[in-house]
Amino acid sequence: MERPDAGSCRRPFQVIQPQQRLDTLGAYPFERLKFLLTGITPPSGLPHIDAGAGEPRLPLPPFVGETLNGNLSGFSRYPTTKGADVLRHAVSDWLTQRYGLSGIDADTQVLSANGTREALFAVAHALVDPDAAEKPYVLMPNPMYQIYLGGAVLAGGIPYFMPCTEQTGFAPELASVPDEVWRRTAFIYVCSPSNPTGWIAEDAWYRDLFALADRFDFNIVSDECYSEIYMHQPPTGLLQVAEHLGRKGFSRCLVMNSLSKRSALPGMRSGFIAGDAALIARFAKLRTYTGPATPIPLQHVAAAAWSDEAHVQRHLDVYRQSLSAFFEAYEDGEPPAGSFFVWLPVADGEAFAKAAYAQQAITVLPGAYLSADDVQGSNPGKGFIRAALVDGPEKAAELARRIKQVRI
Ligand SMILES: Cc1ncc(COP(=O)(O)O)c(C=O)c1O
Structure with a gap:
């Protein structure tokens, strides 16, 4: 697998010629993450926790099937x-x-x-x-x-x-x-x-x-x-x-x-x-x-x-419980004001993400994949990882316990 490009437009104040615009963009963060973890075998005894993507994993709201069924004829129209x-x-x-x-x-x-x-x-x-x-x-x-x-x-x-x-x-x-x-x-x-x-x-x-x-x-x-x-x-x-x-x-x-x-x-x-x-x-x-x-x-x-709003409230309860459970188990820091992400300071986000997968079978995203170099040339995401709490409170606590064990 070829190393995905980090992108060259990730610097401020840069005018890019029209024909070069697409080329200067880096590979999307999840492509870079896939490459980063290629060749690493996580410990076989631990079930994998995927906290990489921010994809909610909650039950389908009850009205979805019924409403869809009642409106199927709409597929016949643009x-x-x-x-x-x-x-x-x-x-x-x-x-x-x-x-x-x-x-x-x-x-x-x-x-x-x-x-x-x-x-x-x-x-x-x-x-x-x-x-x-x-x-x-x-x-x-x-x-x-x-x-x-x-x-x-x-x-x-x-x-x-x-x-x-x-x-x-x-x-x-x-x-x-x-x-x-x-x-x-x-x-x-x-x-x-x-x-x-x-x-x-x-x-x-x-x-x-x-x-x-x-x-x-x-x-x-x-x-x-x-x-x-x-x-x-x-x-x-x-x-x-x-x-x-x-x-x-x-x-x-x-x-x-x-x-x-x-x-x-x-x-x-x-x-x-x-x-x-x-x-x-x-x-x-x-x-x-x-x-x-x-x-x-x-x-x-x-x-x-x-x-x-009933289903939204149910979802909110789960996210709040997940964030609280994570920080209770992590014993450091506090939940963010909003979203279901934790943005954790680490020595080096890429090194941490590799070690987390290799040692604890968890997938987290290096912060640098979501950031660009600032005016001084340093990347504000480099010393962070992002973990998405999308699997409920128990897994969030388990994720925190495992993150604590990671050594780089
Ligand atoms: C900040 C932010 N904006 C927008 C989106 C896009 O979400 P969607 O297109 O599903 O509304 C995401 C998805 O992860 C996101 O994190």
Whole structure:
């Protein structure tokens, strides 16, 4: 197996020629992980624990089969790009209720998405002008969900990484970005609760961001797919702050969310985009060409899932128990504010991941695979591993006990 490329665009301030964009992206983190663990045989007596991927493993919510069966005829029709009325109304009702909005228009301010992944990628193509005289920046947290990087680079933007470290409390520090960068910013990716750090943005952080967005004329793309997974208070959302600030029509905002984490339905590929009607219209136009549309029967299941909170509460209980069980057994640190990930400091993430597999039959992800070099040339994820607690509290505790035994 050939060593997967770490990527050469993982440095700040880099203009990339159009024909080289794809080549400068590294292999996706899980390809790199597969290569890293190739040739290592885990101890045969220990059952494998896969904490590498953030894939929820919870029972199917009870309404899924019944709703699907009742709407099978929808497979005979092409789904519209915009999404079925029933889904967009369910989303608008959910957003209104969850964030205490006075309302959000299902017709002009909500779009269906095939999960957030494709939408987070595609949005860069609607918001970046690759031919601008001064190449536009796309800001993103570092470490980050790698799709932000792929979207920014392939749309012709320049990724600008905002280090999220222990020193910053894992927040992307707005004050650290020079005015010169803000002036050339097309948009910023926000991720709260954050994968992988579990950081949750506070209202004041969003307020400062809005002030900068108005001053420097850029848009905000908020990835909120972990919004329903948190230890204490439900996280604030971008639209909620926008409404509190009296921003008419959620100007400059695009929020993305999905059923993958909240409803443990990652295989259904259903999510939404919501916010500023002008941005939604522009994005919708792009999407009529790229064509991502969730099959109609699945949109009906999605509408049912956004209308039911009982299963979400059950899932939340499991994640909270898993996070508590992990840290009780680990006897160090505390659960993140949000998400189901633990982001653990180690001497070297790659060396640790190899040792963890070889010694304890556990798969964890080296933090560097989710990070890029910062302005000083150091990688903020290098000294971390990410473990996903997706197998319930017992396995989470077992994972913590085994991680404690790993020696590098
Ligand atoms: C931060 C973040 N955003 C988006 C996604 C994409 O999820 P989906 O496309 O299933 O909504 C993930 C998946 O792991 C993620 O961790």
